[in-house]
Amino acid sequence: MTSTALPRPPIKGSRTQPIVAGLVTSLVGYTSSFAVVLTGLKAVGASDAQAASGLFALTIAMAICAVGLAWFTKRPITIAWSTPGAALLAGAAAVNFGWSEAVGAFIMTGVLIAATGAIPWLGRLLAAIPVSLAQAMLAGVLLQLCLAPFVALSTIPVYVAPVIVVWLIFLRLSPRWAVPAAMAAALGIAGFAMGQAGTTFLVGELLPTLHVTAPVFSLEAFMAITLPLFVVTMASQNVPGVAVLASFGYKTPWRASMISTGIGSSVAALFGGHAINLAAISAALAAGHEAGEDRSRRWIAAVSSGIFYILLGLASTAITALASASPTGLLEAAAGLALLGTLGAAASSALSDPTSRMSSLVAFLIAGSGLSFAGIGGAFWALLAGLAVRFVIERKRH
Template sequence: MPSASSTVQRPSRQDTLGPPITAGIVTALVGFTSSFAVVLAGLRAVGANQAQASSGLLALTLTFGLGILWLAWRSKMPVTLAWSTPGAALLVSAGMVDGGWPAAVGAFVVVGVLIVLTGLLPSLGRLMTKIPTPLAQAMLAGVLLPLCLAPFKSLGEVPLLVGPVALCWLVMMKFAARWAVPASLVVALAVIGIHIVANGVQIPGDALLPQLEWTTPAFTLEAAVGLALPLFIVTMASQNIPGVAVLKSFGFTTPWRASMVVTGAGTIAGAPFGGHAINLAALSAALAAGEEAGKDHGRRWIAAFVAGVAYLMLAAFSAALVTVVAAAPAGLLEAVAGLALLGTLASAISSALAVAEERVPACITFLLAASGISFAGVGAAFWALAGGILVRWLLKDREPLTPSHK
């Protein structure tokens, strides 16, 4: 007669590996499809042509996919990486810099160097933490505002094209919020497909094959100050620091130095091919680190590793996506990108206005960033942060006004 202990069923290898593998695939699908439109819009805004934007998307996916494999394997923790979505939105706001696309590529290299130095020099990391969070979030909100207005503008201009996309997004937000942007992207691609067929648009076959295109970086002071510095700050404040917090919430300690060195080096390597910045994943990090990746804490790193593999597979479709999106009716891509960033905008505004004493400087920062002001070749994001810090300093020691009593 078998003993009681012999009848206890132990989980099979399939049971223990199934959840992290599934979670890893979902992480990659959601991470890629939910924001690649923002990346394309950002790269095109700073001067990339279709081939260069396609190369940039491919370079980003390859570099952070390989980075995930290395970090997850070495640390045995569910560390996931991503491209800088807020950074791409910043590129849309910044527009073309003096020196054109090569100068933008040079700014991307500078961002990578700064990220590496953040990992190697603790003092630089501490300096980053001294930037007031409300101001950093207000700058991000101001940068995002024009892009988040795009769906509503496009809805008024081409309602028959944008309407189905917006309706799909709204329905999915009600029933499956995580899949709202990917689902709306599928609808957008269907609309683009109908548009291509109806108008007889010809797509060359070689344009569907992914390929990297080299651009020699050009380094200018205007691009370094007006593009690289704000891009670095936005990437750190909106991606890397929240990414650490997400992993910590699930009981994992991020390998900070290794993560910064890997993402910084990956940014430097991908920059000449059009990649603007890679960083720790924030929102999608929860998919690989949370309960959906399995109950076994020690096996959740497998979810991140699988996500890295899946990203490398998705890289093969980057050129095809860029080619199809390039044939889209005007305003449709921007509408999808704006919908993808609505949640980020809401979070940034909430964080910027959370502290009553910081609201006036935060509002100044937000309005300057949203205004698109440019001075001395330097874009609005830099002046927004500088103006917000100045206003904050001027108001810091001011006594609150109280009504006089006579």
Template sequence: MLDTLPAQRSDSATPVIAGIVCALVGFTSSFAVVLTGLRAVGASPAQAASGLLAVTMLQGLAAIALATRFRIPITIAWSTPGAALLAGSGAVSGGWPAATGAFAITGILIVATGLWSGLADLIARIPTTIAQAMLAGVLLPLCLEPVRAVAIHPWDVLPVILVWLVLVRIAPRWAVPGAFLAASIVIGVELARTGTSFGDHRMLPALALVAPQLSVQAVLGIALPLYVVTMASQNIPGVAVIRGFGYTVPWRPSMLVTGAGTVLGAPAGGHTINLAAISAALAAGPDAGPDTTRRWLAATSSGITYLALGLSSAALTTLVTLAPSGVIETVAGLALLGALSGALQGALGGRGPGNAGVAETTAAVLTLVVAASGTTIGGIEAAFWALLAGLAARWWLLRGVARPTGH
């Protein structure tokens, strides 16, 4: 009997460790994308640090609440594709207050999705090819940043890329965190060389609240695309991932909690919290132990870990602010390569036969090109026009074209 105690303790610790790994990988793999996105839409360094703090703490609290209430491994994350969308959008009419207003509208739409099934059905009616093409177009310019950075600052950027390449081969899960660690060393060397000190920069976490404002351009150019990307690339896939491990996600409570959390975090600069998708497998799958009834502990420990990681938001923002040009952009671009690959496959990989398949592909490519262009028309960002152009082109090209059963 005594011989079984170490094994029992090991089994009990497994989901907790899996949750900690889930949070560490999720945070270090994409926080640079979040900071890049918030700065792009007008946040100051202090406001970007506040936004990172808000989403990190809120997703931690949401994961703890949902996992302990339903006893299933529901993990919560920020919207990395959404942050990438912000990075490609740039400042909007009304500045940072209008951007936070768009975040709040996104949260309200997520709450409405939980309350009214018709809105979820409407999102589901957006063709996957169009939604994924819009996402691919948003991601593409960011994924090109490492290439541009190599040409301008090779000695700062190449070490980061080399570490990433090595880890992609031997430990893919840690490739982006490893790239960030390499970037941190590059930043430290540069600061030592230039004699720059952290003394004049904020190192302790703090919320920088702003009164959100409504702007038509921000609602159309940020809120609606952010909502579509979050639903199509995070919430719906997140449900599928957890279902694949035998769990049923409580849809309405999940949408209400994450939507309300998004609204609550908006004045502090938090852009969106949602169901985790890729990282969800770390807490819901075999890595969290053989006992499926105890894997909810992994989601709980991930939430607690996020609360701890939130305390580093100001220090990390300072590190990013002091980084040599191109270094953080390289980390962000490398972090998004996997998402770009998935989006391209979703946009172009499911082409059907005949003229219908050609029409689907053409509409998807048009969507991608418009989104990647970064063109602003009437103060409204490219992602909205990409979605509109893709849907219109698909409708026109498929008029009168016979589609295979199931399309």
């Protein structure tokens, strides 16, 4: 007597869930941090057109890498721009070099990211930098930017207060959408202010355009931007991104991911983009249950997110124009709200280990002080000072 196995019932929503998850991933990733990227690029010398070009170039690079990696590996590997890196740029406004040198530094950052995948010893060297120090440096860099929304309450309260209220309401009702909702409120207020001022734009002026910048390479820019941007991107984005995917049972192809995102970063840099990397927080949206119960099809969510990123990138020039026409301080305030969670996580990680707390504290304070010495911003000196304190004082304790 033989028995025939009953056919397995189809998983509900398996056809559409990965696509919807990809849409949510791209929407959350883009809307929650585009203001941070614009603030960072402008801080190191980009004009409105160059910042819009950088934003557009990053979305294209993210899309190509996400679609390529997910398609060939059949894993839900999503890509994002380096939000902590953009925040680091926002704190580098005091450096004594121009936009062309910043672009050269972005290109070198991409080279280092790619080299991490191609050269094993470089990865081991990076791993030797204590995570607590990298997080302390990031927390210090974020401090001033995260103070912006509350400082702005005293200068432009009528504009900033509604944004904070929207953020708090969504933080209570739907935390995932709190920052995107605050960003939408900020853009709405900017549009209202632009209308009150009678500012208008021709349709042609709002179309996405890529502007090539001839890079200039300098030691100052390498130390002030490349090294801190590389360390922050790796420690705060790529390493956590691998961990997030692992938590859902997926192994990240490290070599392929680093080489592709490194090359993508360098190419995008020619058009003003700073760096792309593995998605960390938003990675869970494409790799988790929201992308469907069928784990073998969740890679479609990553491909979907890449396609939607291109569509969002088409609005880069319009969004930049709207942000530029907003009341002074509004964009920075929205960016500060977007980074509060990152600041909390970085500070907690930096100070959690009592045996390395002093070096982390020194790095945090120097990075947050706005120090600029020899034309190099505080992020580099924070990392250097933290390593020195760790070597001289804390090494004996281990």
